[in-house]
Amino acid sequence: MARRLRPGALCILRLTAHAALAAPLALLLWRWAAMVLGTDPRQAGLSAEPVAYTINYLGLWALRWMWAALAVTPLRRLTGRTDLAVLRRPLGLWSFAYATLHFGVYFGLDQLGSFTQVWRDVTEHKFTFFGMAALILLVPLAATSTHGAIRKLGARRWQRLHRLAYPTALLIAVHFILRVKGFQWEPWIYAGIAGALLAMRIRTGPSRP
Template sequence: MALPLAVLVARWGAMAWGLSPRAAGLTAEPVAETINQLGLWALRALWLTLAVTPLRAVTGWNWLAAWRRPLGLWCFAYATLHLMVYVGLDMLGDLGLLWADVVKHRFILLGMAGWVMLLPLALTSPRAVARWLGGRRWRVLHRLAYVAGLAVAVHFLLRVKGFQIEPWIYAGLLALLLGLRRWPARAIMHWTRPRA
């Protein structure tokens, strides 16, 4: 998960050394491209995090559980960088301009809501905090990931201009993950078991 971030940093480094944004691989609008890439990787990491439980149920691969926490933290890291680049470089830290943009574009409000929902999940990810909260309360809190996923999916759908297939693919994947979450693991295993 660190590779896309390393690529972005290298491209900005190349631009700092004198390459044009296009030649560095950041298009004619490097800030917008960076915001888009960081947001896309945050979304991908969140979807992968949400896919861990259904994949374990279908495959029986319990080792996948160890990936849920690091994937969730990568999701939060990319989402935080996405927000920081938007506020710091696109809005130049101007809170008045930021507020005007939030009022004008609903998708920005949804994106920020998604980040706010991911914040307590990141803060409660350490094992010591999970133990302090207790397993049941921790699990209930971490269901926010699905609500954040819905906010992020709609954020992406409203963000693009005109009809584009990519955000609909991600929305469809989220619907599939939510559907699999509702089915008991036994039903999934029965459905995927090869027939004699």
């Protein structure tokens, strides 16, 4: 039998989830505030290259929350806790938020707001191409995450659209693998986790809104 929390407990779960998902961003802002106020970037926790560190930090948390969102449905089915489904939307939206900030810092501080430089980067570097493609696919997923969008699209069309999460996760994994210099285990571990999660979701069928 499926187990569910009471409405009040579900509300607390949502609020706790949002607070936890925002925590890495709050920590990053605190580090930047410390640096702006005169603390050495390395002592503030931003490394010797604060912009590069921030881009990588935001991208990694976008990936982590995306992976966590993909894990909700398999975990819900394994445990019988249908109330875990309430975590999927916050995880997806915060993943999009971190990904958008990841791009924003890259565009505004690394490329100095130059569309020409960004286009050159996309065409010359594969990891940038895959990352940009993933961000583009995240847009319709985030835009249709509301209850109103689900009602307008209908459950079946919504499910088909949100299968974009599968290629998006693959693009993110490839982006991370190509982004690092030389061979490193971390991006491959994340890629393996993504592959396992996607295999579980495909095997058990798409999630419900």
